[in-house]
Structures are given as structure tokens and as C-alpha cells.
Amino acid sequence: MLLLLQLPSARRMFKIMSNVSAHLATLKAHFKIIFTYRGMMLIQSVRLILLPLVLASAWLSIEKTAGNPYSDADYLLYYLMVPIILNLTDSRLVFRFPMAVRDGSLSRELLKPFPPLSGYALESIANNLIQLVYLLPFTMLAGYAVKDRLLLGHINMQLLLLVFIAVILGGLVRMLISGSISLVGFWLEDVTTLNLVLNGGIWALLGGMIVPVATFPDQIRKFAELLPYRYMLSFPIEIITGRLSTAEIWHGFSIIVFWACIFGLIMRLIWKRGLKVYSAYGG
Amino acid sequence: MVVNVRQPAIIFKLWKASIMQALEYRASFAFSILANFFDFIFGLLQYLVFFTAAQSIAGWSSEQMLVLYGVFMLIFALQFIFLYPNLVSMGDMVNSGNLDLLLTKPVNAQLLLSFRRISLEELGSMATATALLIWLVINGTINITPMTFILFPLAMLSSMLLVYCLFLMLMSMAVLLERLDNMAQLMWSLFALCRYPVDVYPSRLRFMFFSFMPIAYVSSVPASALLGNASVSQVISGIIIALTATIACTLFWRRTIRAYTSAGG
Numbered sequence: 001m002l003l004l005l006q007l008p009s010a011r012r013m014f015k016i017m018s019n020v021s022a023h024l025a026t027l028k029a030h031f032k033i034i035f036t037y038r039g040m041m042l043i044q045s046v047r048l049i050l051l052p053l054v055l056a057s058a059w060l061s062i063e064k065t066a067g068n069p070y071s072d073a074d075y076l077l078y079y080l081m082v083p084i085i086l087n088l089t090d091s092r093l094v095f096r097f098p099m100a101v102r103d104g105s106l107s108r109e110l111l112k113p114f115p116p117l118s119g120y121a122l123e124s125i126a127n128n129l130i131q132l133v134y135l136l137p138f139t140m141l142a143g144y145a146v147k148d149r150l151l152l153g154h155i156n157m158q159l160l161l162l163v164f165i166a167v168i169l170g171g172l173v174r175m176l177i178s179g180s181i182s183l184v185g186f187w188l189e190d191v192t193t194l195n196l197v198l199n200g201g202i203w204a205l206l207g208g209m210i211v212p213v214a215t216f217p218d219q220i221r222k223f224a225e226l227l228p229y230r231y232m233l234s235f236p237i238e239i240i241t242g243r244l245s246t247a248e249i250w251h252g253f254s255i256i257v258f259w260a261c262i263f264g265l266i267m268r269l270i271w272k273r274g275l276k277v278y279s280a281y282g283g
Numbered sequence: 284m285v286v287n288v289r290q291p292a293i294i295f296k297l298w299k300a301s302i303m304q305a306l307e308y309r310a311s312f313a314f315s316i317l318a319n320f321f322d323f324i325f326g327l328l329q330y331l332v333f334f335t336a337a338q339s340i341a342g343w344s345s346e347q348m349l350v351l352y353g354v355f356m357l358i359f360a361l362q363f364i365f366l367y368p369n370l371v372s373m374g375d376m377v378n379s380g381n382l383d384l385l386l387t388k389p390v391n392a393q394l395l396l397s398f399r400r401i402s403l404e405e406l407g408s409m410a411t412a413t414a415l416l417i418w419l420v421i422n423g424t425i426n427i428t429p430m431t432f433i434l435f436p437l438a439m440l441s442s443m444l445l446v447y448c449l450f451l452m453l454m455s456m457a458v459l460l461e462r463l464d465n466m467a468q469l470m471w472s473l474f475a476l477c478r479y480p481v482d483v484y485p486s487r488l489r490f491m492f493f494s495f496m497p498i499a500y501v502s503s504v505p506a507s508a509l510l511g512n513a514s515v516s517q518v519i520s521g522i523i524i525a526l527t528a529t530i531a532c533t534l535f536w537r538r539t540i541r542a543y544t545s546a547g548g
Contacts, residue, residue: 043466043468043469046469046472047468047469047472050472050473050475050476051472051475054475054476054478054479054483055479057479057483057484057485057488058333058340058341058479058483059337060483061340061341061482061483062337062338062339062340062341063337063338063339063340064336064337064338065335065336065337065338068336068337189310189311190310190311190314192314192318193314193317193318193321196318196321196322196325197321200325201321201322201325201328204325204329205325205328205329205332206332210329210332210333211332211333211335211336212336215336216332216335216336217335217336220332220335
């Protein structure tokens with residue numbers, strides 16, 4: 001998607017092909033760079049898994065409101081999956097890009113015959129994939145500890161395929177949203193507050209981190225289902241729990257694609273405007 | 284440990300310097316205060332959202348959870364103001380070799396490294412947390428009795444000592460591992476364990492949280508003390524554990540510094 005965004009109109013085929021191979025080579029390079037800092041991955045895994053475990057304990061000890069559809073097994077499976085989905089859909093663009101504007105490395109990147117945004121996006125993807133390797137053992141350990149209380153019988157290949165698509169689309173929307181926020185860095189020196197509200201805060205509240213979206217009271221749930229945040233975390237996990245009908249899943253997919261288009265356009269627009277005002281400081 | 288008047292005076296001078304430094308970038312300073320304020324609001328909203336699908340959590344009602352949140356934020360803000368900036372700078376210090384320079388100064392190294400810097404960005408959260416707690420007193424959720432005046436300060440003291448122990452352990456780890464970029468973030472996420480009352484955990488974990496890994500005393504016990512649910516023995520054992528841990532961590536820190544062979548150059 002990012003690749004398509006930065007290629008205006010149709011160009012010759014070989015140009016695209018060489019672009020694809022450049023992207024693959026960059027991805028590979030990022031894999032190698034990130035792999036050098038393995039130690040940090042372990043600490044990061046502990047961080048990712050800690051809050052979901054706390055929340056799972058909290059949800060298992062609550063007195064539920066009437067009409068809450070989740071059982072203990074649902075909550076366990078849900079919060080076991082949270083770190084994985086959270087990690088896969090995460091995007092570092094919003095930290096990476098403003099930093100590149102501030103320290104001036106963006107100027108250098110702009111001179112290269114390779115779109116800088118794709119570079120940062122690939123770095124983020126490589127990071128998430130390597131992080132997954134370090135996260136899975138922790139998840140399996142936690143899953144093993146509660147294995148008697150998990151219900152996994154309904155999971156099949158078709159379900160996993162849908163989850164896979166949902167994660168890719170959710171990751172894409174998250175990347176486009178945090179990308180749009182980070183590009184505001186052309187004008188504002190500090191986008192952390194903006195990111196905290198638009199990307200972090202609302203996401204934590206209505207995306208399914210603190211409360212699984214399916215267990216909200218109806219009105220809040222319907223509102224949350226229209227916002228893009230649910231699709232970055234709760235939606236893929238809801239598919240895994242097997243509580244969504246096929247129609248609901250396709251409805252969800254159509255909403256994600258809608259948001260992806262909106263934020264894709266916004267990001268493209270900001271990028272074009274921003275490059276014009278960018279005056280390259282630092283060195 | 285030689286503590287005389289000169290040492291606190293040095294720390295105050297350093298604080299003044301770091302405040303002046305922060306005020307040099309006024310816009311960034313204002314932004315951080317704003318960000319921290321939003322952080323507090325979102326934390327509060329999280330509890331409100333949580334209670335849309337829950338009635339009570341491990342026996343804590345939504346109002347009692349607000350007391351816990353107020354106490355939690357108070358402690359979090361305090362550690363952010365006094366300890367966090369020092370932990371962040373520790374990573375560089377070991378990498379760049381500046382630690383050696385500091386160790387040679389004729390001031391207690393532990394004191395200097397623990398309280399060298401101060402960050403006022405969380406003052407907003409601290410004020411808001413205090414306001415929240417005062418509102419809860421007026422509201423009647425918190426019943427102030429003479430016992431509260433004794434138990435709550437004691438519980439807060441042990442809480443702060445325990446947070447300092449965690450900080451000191453992470454500082455020692457920074458020296459031992461020589462590379463520590465996200466230790467500060469690790470401290471941050473360990474605080475997640477204190478966001479919910481310790482009663483939510485399974486009994487074996489709870490036992491651990493009251494003994495070897497005493498996170499129960501960080502937020503749950505001070506909050507119970509405010510609510511009048513904490514027993515005297517609980518608070519006293521908290522103080523004993525906190526003091527023991529402080530002594531143990533200080534000894535560990537000294538050993539680490541003795542074994543330190545200088546990195547970087």
C-alpha cells in the first residue's frame with residue numbers, strides 16, 4: 001500500500017520490479033540491524049506481556065455486569081492473544097519520523113532513490129516480526145499455565161486465514177494513522193501529545209485493550225465498531241474466539257478498508273504539503 | 284554513608300540546574316505537562332470504561348478503585364519527578380564512561396546518582412491526583428479517622444522506599460549489563476502491576492506480591508489504608524519489608540560499584 005502511495009500514476013513495469021527488489025533488500029537489511037539488539041527484544045517481550053496478564057487477572061476476578069457475553073475462558077484467550085496482535089499491528093513510524101526530521105537524517109534519506117517513508121515502514125515491520133519470535137515463547141508459557149481453562153477446539157485453517165488478513169489490514173490502518181500523525185511533524189516539533197490522544201489514548205480505551213470491544217454496553221460497542229481502533233487489536237482476536245459470524249467479519253473488513261483509504265489519502269496529502277514546507281535543519 | 288549538610292546542598296544545587304535546563308525549552312516543557320495531563324485523564328477514563336462491563340473487581344467498587352488510582356498516580360508522579368530522569372541518564376552514563384567521572388567526586392555516589400536530576404513534568408499529574416483524592420474525601424468515599432493519619436503516611440513511606448529499591452536494582456543492572464536502553468521503560472511497565480488491586484491475582488501470586496516481590500505495598504496497601512481496610516499489622520510488615528529491602532538493595536548497589544571495571548572511554 002505504501003509502495004502504491006508513493007508511485008504516482010502508472011509507470012513502466014521494470015521500474016516497479018526494481019522497486020520491489022529494493023524494498024526486499026531494505027527489509028533484509030533492517031532484519032540484520034535489529035537482530036543485533038536482541039537483548040532489548042527480551043525486555044520488550046516482558047513489557048508487552050505484563051499489562052495483558054494484569055488485565056486478564058483483573059477480568060477473571062470481576063463481578064460482571066448483566067449481559068456481559070464473555071466467559072472466563074474467553075477472557076483468557078483474549079488477553080493471551082493481545083500481546084501478539086498488539087505487537088504485529090504496532091507501528092514505530094510515529095517515533096521514527098519526527099526523530100528523522102529533528103536530527104536531519106530525513107534530508108539524507110530524501111536524497112536516496114528510495115522512498116523514505118517505505119524505509120521507516122519496513123523498519124517497523126522487520127522489528128515487529130523479530131519481536132514476535134521473542135514473544136511467542138512467553139505466550140506459550142502463559143498459555144501452558146492456563147491450558148485447562150482455554151477453549152481452542154473451534155480454531156481451523158479458515159479462521160486463521162481470516163485472522164491473518166485482519167492483522168495485515170489492522171497493521172496497515174495503524175501504520176497509516178500513526179504515519180499521518182508523524183507527518184504533522186513537518187509543522188510541529190513535538191507530536192507526542194497528538195499521538196498520545198489520537199493513537200494511544202483512544203486506542204487503549206476503544207480498541208479493546210482495557211475492555212474487549214465485544215463486552216461494551218451496546219451503544220459504546222456500536223460506536224467503537226465504527227472507529228478504526230477496534231480493528232487494530234480487538235477485531236483479529238474476536239475472530240479467533242470464534243464469536244463473529246462470517247457476515248460480521250466481512251462487515252469488519254469493509255470498515256478497515258474504508259479507513260485505510262481515508263488515512264492513505266490523508267497521509268499522501270500531508271506528505272506532499274509537508275515536503276514543500278520542510279526546510280531541513282540539523283545535519 | 285556520610286550524610287552531612289553539604290551533600291543535600293549539592294543535590295539542591297543540581298535540582299536548580301536541571302529545572303533551569305528544562306525551562307530553557309519552554310514549549311517542549313509545556314507540551315510534556317499537557318501530555319502528562321492527558322495521560323492522567325486517559326488513565327481515569329480507563330477505569331470508567333472498565334466499569335461499563337464490570338460491577339466490582341475483587342471486592343473493590345468503582346469508587347474504591349478511584350482511590351487506588353489516585354494513590355497510584357501520586358506514587359507514579361513522585362517517582363517520575365525524582366527518580367525517572369536519573370534512571371534514563373544512567374544508561375548513557377555507563378555507555379559513555381561519564382560514570383567514572385562521577386564516581387571519583389567526593390560525594391556519596393549513591394546519593395548523587397539517585398537524585399542528581401529532577402523533572403517537573405509530572406507536577407500536573409501530582410496535583411490532579413491530589414485533587415482527585417481530596418474530592419473522594421469530600422464525596423465520602425474516604426473516611427478520615429485518626430488511624431488514617433498514622434497508617435496512610437506509614438504505608439506511603441514504605442511504598443516510596445520499595446519504588447526506590449526497584450530503581451536501585453535497575454541502576455545496578457545498568458552497571459552490570461553495561462547496556463541498558465529500555466530499563467527505564469521496564470520500570471514504567473512494572474508499574475502496570477500496581478494499577479489494579481493485588482486481590483485480583485491468584486492466591487499463590489498474591490502471596491509472592493506480599494513477600495518476595497512486595498508490589499502489594501506499593502499501591503494496594505496505601506489505598507486500603509485510606510479506605511480504612513488495612514490492618515495495623517499489614518502496614519507494619521510493609522514498613523519492615525521496605526526497610527529490609529532498602530538495606531539489601533543498598534548493599535547490592537555497593538557491591539556492584541566495587542566490582543565495576545569501567546566501560547567506554
